[in-house]
Amino acid sequence: MRRVLILRPEPAAGRTAAKAAALGLDARVHPLFAPQPIDWAPPVPEDFDALLLTSANGVTFAGPALLHYRGLPTYAVGANTAQALTEAGFPTVIAGDSDGSAIAARIAGDGHGRVLHLAGTTVAPMEIGPLELTRIAVYGMTALPPDPALIADAVPGSILLVHSPRAAVRLAEQIGREGRKSLHIVAISAATLAACGPGWASGQAPALPRDDEMLALALRLCE
Template sequence: MRPVVILRPEPGAGKTAARAAERGLEARVFPLFAPRALEWHAPAPERFDALLLTSANAARLAGEGLARYRKLPAYAVGRATAKALEEAGFADVVVGDGDGTAVARRIAADGHGHVLHLAGRTVAPIDAGALRIDRIAVYEMLRTGEEGWAERLEAGSVLLVHSPRAGELLARHVGPERRSSFHLIAISPAALAACGAGWASAQAPDKPDDERMLALAVRLCE
């Protein structure tokens, strides 16, 4: 059986590994980054019509300031982000199965105009359309100190890439001469593009979801 290599940070990596094990997959965890909270000033919630989070890490690491926005309509990209918001005390979170741009369109369609986006220091581009989006970085992703991880990847492995930044790092460390030995599953088209070309196979699920990524992995490992 092909091993599944999970490159996302903890605690998400461990959760993905547990889901993979439930499906009978051999999972290996190689986190490329670790999240770290940033100091930030929480602006008055009255300034905004809605709250947007595109990463569960923003909910986990925003700290006490996040609670100020519990009365705002909350929107999340992906189920994991929505769950993290709910665990932080938010009710009736609207879950978007698409990317940030798709959720921005949903927010606008719901009649909101001014949105607070709590995010990481580096985020995927969002086409705001008619929305005014104020983005505040509440966390950053730091490279892990482990060296030589790319050389330890076993040929035939299925690599799970959960962000464009992880895709960029993977492409930098696994050159074109080695890529034909690995299968790639990326969470989104943007993450897939960041990985470059030349892989044995490369695909993304129809929606950015961990469960859908694992479903594709099961097919590759059968």
């Protein structure tokens, strides 16, 4: 059984770990960052004709003010974010199945123009096309101190799941060139893989930036 180290923040790390365990993988969770709320001033809903969230953390940390926008057509980048919005009280959420650029194109295709995007302080690059997008940060990611348990758990042959370029840089700071030679990287995107730096036993990124696609690649490494 290959060991899979999950580096994304909680609570998403727990969801990934559960899926990895269901596939028969030895999943270990070692978040490199933790989300923290940011004070924000909610604009009036009347200034927008759609709401977009690209992370379930945005739902969690926007707080009660998020419900001001329940009457807007609501879009989520993927299923997890859509589920978080539904649980928060949004009756109808349109979920994408790819990335921020894809859901932005869907919003524009549905005829909306003025979009409120509640997000983190860092957002993956996305093409917004004709949209007039107002992005407000409602949370940020705080780097956690280096965890000796991560190094101890990174036994030869382990697979590290890396979900963002920031996590890739943080990982590269903690595992030197010698330690990388026996470890495999599965990154969420080509940009994230590049940010991990050289010297790993192998590195891959799925065609689509999805958790399930990353786990499928990890499972193939075990064959």
